[in-house]
Amino acid sequence: MVDDIEMPPELAETLYRQNEIDRAAAGQKAPVSGFTYKGVRLESRWAVLRELEDMKRIVDAMPELMSRRLETIWCDSNAGATYSMTVKDRLWIPDLKWAISEAVVDSVGGHNGVTLDGDAPAGMDIDPYWPGDYP
DSSP states (O other): OOOOOOOOHHHHHHHHHHHHHHHHHTOOBOSSSEEEETTEEEEETTOBHHHHHHHHHHHHHSOHHHHTTEEEEEEOTTTSSOEEEEEOTTOOOTHHHHHHHHHHHHHHSOBSOEEEESSSSTTEEEOOBOGGGOO
16 A cells, blocks of 8 residues: 655646656557456556557467466556566466566567566566577
């Protein structure tokens, strides 16, 4: 939960305007911010069409028995190629981390970080990875 903070009205207005500029610059918007695809709830912070399509490709790139273990994928439009994924209760296995990482790299080209949550991998992170950044 985020606490309310006091700020001058001018600052609040400036922050609001900057958020609207960032949202508009994120790309073409979809009519919805999320939907369920092959049993996985996909959501984009700012309903960015490209991000929703990328998440569909991530699910498709995973072996079916691995993708069925996922409950949600959320893309943080504000951070770009940053994902939060929730694993269904009691379905975590260690190989899932690598299946997710491979699927994201194969379908999107890389990522700025993935956070995994659920009953077993609570708070586990996959470090940012862009294959072209490594010799």
